[in-house]
Amino acid sequence: MSSAEDPYAPSPSGGLPPFAPARAYEVRAGLGLTLGQVAWAIAAYCGEPVHPSSVEAWEAGIAVPDEKEIRALAAALWCSPADLVGEPVTLAQCRNVAGLSPSETAAALGMTQASWETVERRNHWQGTAAQTGALLRTLRPPPACFVAACGTRGRLQLLLREAVSGWWPNHVTAVNRIVPLDPAVIHYALERLHFVYQQFEGSAGASPRAAALAEVQASEFLEHIDQHLWRELPAAADRAAQSAYEG
Structure with missing residues (x-):
């Protein structure tokens, strides 16, 4: 799998994470600033003219600002560059x-x-x-970034595959040693992943076509099991917080 396909592969760039157009638009809209006002502020920061259409293209994802332009945009929007980019995938980022x-x-x-x-x-x-x-x-x-930097992604994938295809509670502690989060969050995430995988397994007795499709889906699910974990963590964190509040 190439780094373009795998968002958690090490990046040669030590700069900021990729620009997030939607975030830029939300910050500007929240401040009530026009494209022209933002372009003027960026020009003042950079010392060179910037057309409002350039800012509009950034927000639409049609064009991508470089790191200097991201920092200038952040200054124009009175925010941190971190508010305008995605999740970091390397320690340098x-x-x-x-x-x-x-x-x-x-x-x-x-x-x-x-x-x-x-x-x-x-x-x-x-x-x-x-x-x-x-x-x-x-x-x-972010957990995915930390795991990748520690070189433990392979071990994590193995544990997750064992967890979803077997008795998942036995794997909470082992996964938690690799992913440094509240054990309750790991608990709920593994429970959810196990449930999803078992749905594929439950299709084994269906029609041949449905069974074949489920087998392909299960294989793809296992192949990208760690990425499914990262997607489940926010909801698992919410469940853990709710459980702690109710307790």
Whole structure:
């Protein structure tokens, strides 16, 4: 699978995550600013003219601003560049979203700047337990980004496949060791994934055509099982929070 197909593959870019057009539009609309007003502010920030049609094209996803233009747009909209981009998929992108320099990040994690720059270049994390805790607090990497950087994606996929095809509660702790979230969130996510997969399995006794389709769907589900986990986490977090509130 290529990095274009896999959003969690390491990216050679250490800059910001991809621009999110819908977010830019929502921020501008929320402020009640016109395209012309935003273009004028961007031009003042960059020192060169920007036409309102360029801003309109960014918001429509027709054109993509470069990193300098994203930062200028953020200044024009009185927000952080992080408010205008998608979810980071590398540790370098996490640092940029957090607005930290390599030296500031290294200091927060208790390591040398050279060591941190090596981590960024390779997008590979092997810190101590204390450093990992500091990383999670400082950069708050999305679970998919953290797992990819730790090199544990393969192990996670194996555990998830075993969980959805077997007795999923036995895998909560093992998955939680890889994905550093509230165990209750992992619990609800695995429960949901197991339910979805078992629906495919339940089609085995249907018509030959339906059974064949279910088999293909089950295979595809297992192949991308970790990406299904990432999609389930928000709803699982809501369920965990609701359960804690009711308890």
